[in-house]
Amino acid sequence: MTEHLRVTRDGAVAVLTIDRPEKRNALTAAMWAALPGVLAGLADDPAVRVLVVTGAGPGFCAGADIADLLGGPDAGDPMAQLRRDNLAAQAALRDFPGPTIAMIRGHCIGGGVELATCCDLRFTDPTGVFGVTPARVGIVFTPTSTRQLVRLVGPSTARYLLYSGELVDAATALRTGLVDRLLPAGDLAGEVRRFAEVLASRSALTQRAAKEITAALAAGDDEDAVEELAARWYRETASAGELAEGVAAFTERRAPRFPWRGQATGSP
Template identity: 45%
Template sequence: MSDGFEFRRHGEIARLTFARPEKMNAIRHEMWSAIPDVVAEVEADAAVKVLVVTGAGEHFSAGADIGEFRALRSTAEGAVNYDRAVTAAVEALGSMRKPSIAMIQGNCIGGGCQVAVACDVRFAAADARFGITPAKLGIVYDFLSTRQLVALVGPAHARYLLLSARLVGADRAAEMGLVNEVVDRELLEKTTMEFAETVCSRSQTAVRSMNEIIGRILAGQRESDAEIERLRSDAVRSADYAEGVAAFLERRPPRFA
């Protein structure tokens, strides 16, 4: 695990926290490089059903640590190597079968917003600010993150954010579709964790399979295939399906294994 992270498990929910509050949780290269390992650990842990990503203190993350750029991105080759670490982190988050939730307060800018967009669901405090700022640095946003952003907010809003590098408040971000829900700062933790617990209470067979299908659609798949039909067939043969139907007929909450 990299310095700058805190990783904790709370029952069925794991939490990855950017923990550099003195730097507004700026993400160092070492942290980008560690995210795929965190994701792999979450995916492999049978007890964990949901990953929550957040920041310590007042902010989610102000983005990549620009202080490293002179040393690590001073050449074209260095920039390519740095970008590989960022892309691997974004790809790992975006391809998770277990759901990921971004819990956002304060600044969520640049690479911080990139991480949030890669998550499945986003809850934001009313004081949150969002921006994607490569146009301020002479950087062209990578294809994967651009595709994720366009899929989330549409091409018009993606152009607004990327071409201007302007910051938008939480309410405007919600209007764009950048976040799912905006709540008062003091309710952010409660709202996010209640949603995470709701997801944990659902059929994990259904949750993970549907998350995979959504990911395939976002990656450009347009029709069902043998793998998707296998996921659906396995689901109706599963213990979760039997329990879900029994609970519905008996008018009680399901108790999924």
């Protein structure tokens, strides 16, 4: 556990909570810098199959702490170190080996959107409020953050959000693809937990394959390279016994007991 970054585990599901509710869970420079290490510890834990990212109290994350934006030692680029730490945190979340879900209540602004869009899935409830706000403070959103946003909502909606900095409600976020599910008030935590347990019961290798293949397709990778990636993952699921167990469980009308439970260190 790191200050303001709280980790809990319940079976195969880990929850990373941004825990600074008195500041609407705004991330300090130190919190951005600590995130990759926290995520690495969870990624290396063979018991963790699914990661949920959320915020303490009524909000998800109000973004970077404004007080830290100009705190760097380089007067010509005072955000240089913060930007490096921000990008490292995004990469660590985006590359987390298991499925990741952002559970969003209340404000999800700026850096909060960056974190949410690096998760595989985003669930919210009617309290969700979303904004991409660099134009309010004169910041240029990084290409990495912009790319993630464009992949989810398309270039037109991304421009709308980036140009204006306006906040949008949960229904608009669902309609534009910024979130995947909008749940009734009071149902969010229970449904996220239920769905996380479903994910934890499925083939981890199939999920790893799907994660890498969808990322490669979204990045526009060469078709032959994507085909080879899929073929390597297919061979891995077969050799690990995942495929045989899945077929046996289906035939015997029982829940599968997939043999591969650890976290791989890379693609097969």
